[in-house]
Amino acid sequence: MxxxxxxxxxxxxxxxxxxxxxxxxxxxxxxxxxxxxxxxxxxxxxxxxxxxxxxxxxxxxxxxxxxxxxxxxxxxxxxxxxxxxxxxxxxxxxxxxxxxxxxxxxxxxxxxxxxxxxxxxxxxxxxxxxxxxxxxxxxxxxxxDTAFHQTMPEHAYIYAVPRRLYRELGLRRYGFHGTSYRFVATEAARFLGKDINDSRFVVAHLGNGASVAAIRNGKSVDTSMGITPLEGLVMGTRAGDIDASVYEFLADNLNLSVKEVTNLLNKQSGLLGISELSSDCRTIEEEAIKGHEGAKLALEIFSYRLAKYVASMAVAAGGIDALVFTGGIGENSDIIRAKVLNYCSFLGFEVDEQANLAARFGKDGIITTADSKVPSVVIPTNEELMIAQDTARLSGL
Known part of the structure; x- marks a missing residue:
């Protein structure tokens, strides 16, 4: 049984x-x-x-x-x-x-x-x-979610604020999506025929919540989310990186409390706030194709900000052996993947248009040309399997 x-x-x-x-x-x-x-x-x-x-x-x-x-x-x-x-x-x-x-x-x-x-x-x-x-x-x-990122070095997770805030309150970068990153890094190494203990991956986990991580030799060395999942990339309804003074600016000009500003940045911003349409990437892509200006701008900002993070994570990883896309958007949006790879072409990526279109709906695959100096690959995540495997292991099954 x-x-x-x-x-x-x-x-x-x-x-x-x-x-x-x-x-x-x-x-x-x-x-x-x-x-x-x-x-x-x-x-x-x-x-x-x-x-x-x-x-x-x-x-x-x-x-x-x-x-x-x-x-x-x-x-x-x-x-x-x-x-x-x-x-x-x-x-x-x-x-x-x-x-x-x-x-x-x-x-x-x-x-x-x-x-x-x-x-x-x-x-x-x-x-x-x-x-x-x-x-x-x-x-x-x-x-x-945070466990995988506990291997980050101090210079990657400490914020440039008085260090007593870290000692007293635990104020630091923690990162999230760790279970997904752990699965995807292992699968990417297997798929590409690389030794995970000698690898430099930049992985973009893109969904309604989105983040990117530098994974060197199978371990997280940096990631975009911070003490909360608000920091980093543009997301479905989250603003991602923003000038911290925005809190005072919005509080003074709109008569909002700190909690109300936090709610605005978490639930009314991102793709939804830019497009003024939806937080769903599929809807935004459909409307962008029809010419909707807000939808087109939302996709461009999302992709541009992600591309900048990809380049920065290559620094953290000490180079880049592959850029990996995962998560609902990462696995299915050939439009965003192509935009990001084009922005990062200076790193050696060249999009294979047919392969990029084919890598959808749970299919893994390399989406760059054979001439690319660095490959990009789509790897469907499976957090449930990772949780099940850990549960079986620790339960002695």
Whole structure:
């Protein structure tokens, strides 16, 4: 009988889940719980491409969503095969450089890191409590977004502010998307036939949240996100890098509080703010093709800022053996990939237009010509598989 791993990724009002076979990595069940905490909460299951929506009327919260997963597993005859639960946890601060079995001390540590991820860590804890309550006695494992970046050197993560703020408050660059970077770097080395212990990759994880990292010899040496996921690239609704004095400027001129400015920069900016259309890259690309000026400008700024970061990450990596695109936008937007590679042509990239068009919808592939001095490759990420593998390893399965 196969041993199955349940993977949970909880947001404040959502829950993404997947059940994976420990041996093959196959996904037997996936789900998305939405509007958790509201009366009309529901969860949608997907099995073999077929979807089923279940209302969570009786318990419209994370516990109800996890309970509905258990009911679905029972209906499929799989509940007895769940051997462990893996949880995505956004911030472990400096406390964890690897995944860890969850106990009371780990829960206390996740709580301690709430100021570093106030939107994410409380939601991650809700998922942990729900899993412990519903799947009693099974091991739970925390897989931290920040852990992979704990190998960054001090000169990469320290901000140019009074150092006592680091000592007293933990004010430093932490970075995120670490689980994705760990998977993609390993897969890129395999795909390109390189020894990961002798490699220099720049990886762009592009989705609604977007970041880029320099990975040398399989270890993170720099990344664009900071103490929070707001710093760095232009994103779906996040501004990315911006003059810190903007806080005072907007507060004075618009009579906003610090929290209101933070909300504006996190939820009303980025592609949405520039285009004045949408935060969805697909919509923006469609409208840009039709000639919409805001959409065209949003794509250009997104690509230009990313290209500048790619060049800077090549410095951090000590060179560049490959530029890797991943994440929803990175895997599917041939338009943005081509723009970035053209901006970075001085580094030796030359776009293969046909290969770039072909690398979509979960397909990996080299998207530069054979004459390029440096290759660029698309590698689909699989954070769920990484979480499942860590969970199996730490649970002794």
């Amino acid at each position: 196969s041993q199955l791993i349940l993977v949970l990724n909880c947001g404040s009002s959502s829950l993404k889940g997947a059940v994976l076979d420990k041996e093959t990595g196959d996904v037997l069940l996936s789900c998305l719980g939405e509007k958790l905490g509201l009366p009309d909460a529901y969860i949608t299951f997907k099995v073999n491409g077929q979807k089923e929506k279940v209302e969570l009327t009786a318990e419209p919260n994370h516990t109800g969503a996890v309970g509905a997963m258990l009911d679905k597993l029972k209906a499929m005859g799989l509940e007895s095969q769940i051997a462990a639960i893996g949880h995505r946890v956004v911030s472990g601060g400096e406390l964890y450089s690897d995944s860890v079995l969850i106990d009371d001390n780990v829960i206390a540590a996740i709580e301690k890191c709430i100021p570093l991820a106030p939107l994410h860590n409380p939601a991650n804890l809700l998922g942990i409590y729900a899993a412990q309550n519903i799947f009693k006695g099974l091991p739970n494992v925390a897989v931290f």
